[in-house]
Amino acid sequence: MSSAPASPPPLLNIANVLTGVRLLLVPVFLVVLFTEDGIDVGWRLAATGVFVLAAITDRFDGELARSRGLVTAFGTIADPIADKALTGSALIGLSVLAQVPWWVTIVIMGRELGITALRFWVLRHGIIPASRGGKAKTLCQAIAIGLFLLPLPELLGAASVVAVLRWAVLGLAIALTVGTGVDYVLRALRLRAAATAAG
Secondary structure, three states: OOOOOOOOOOOOOHHHHHHHHHHHHHHHHHHHHHHHHHOOHHHHHHHHHHHHHHHHHHHHHHHHHHHOOOOOHHHHHHHHHHHHHHHHHHHHHHHHOOOOOHHHHHHHHHHHHHHHHHHHHHHHHOOOOOOHHHHHHHHHHHHHHHHHHOOHHHHHOOHHHHHHHHHHHHHHHHHHHHHHHHHHHHHHHHHHHHHHHHO
């Protein structure tokens, strides 16, 4: 006797709600970041808080979806969009405020958008799971952005030390961004080649 097929998870579930919250926090973050021309210490602290809250939802929504069997087509598409919207808005905002050079934003967002396009290109051949390097990249990017969002020179002084710390973490994030991007391209090409050979 065959068992009945499992019903698909509901669209409205905790994982998708967290993803939706992250998307909704992006415009809130931008409004808070640019209040008082982005130079007020209190508003910068508030912007950092919104960014951290949104980043925390990224930590939990995918984990909850997998552990509770709540993976949906919406979540699969919306989660990376929410991630890139948050990271992109933060980097663009910091570049507008002349905190992060535009070339950094272009390199990181170019990689993220390129890999997203690559995901769709190989989607019918299979899914490439996130690597440890990719997870480290995401964490490092978030920490680097947080360090640039925080008004550390105003709060702690030692502007030169803060600058070295910020750029050390950002440099690592850039290296991981480029390195994992190259690795993803190679894995996608191998997956597509294997699928073509099998077909």
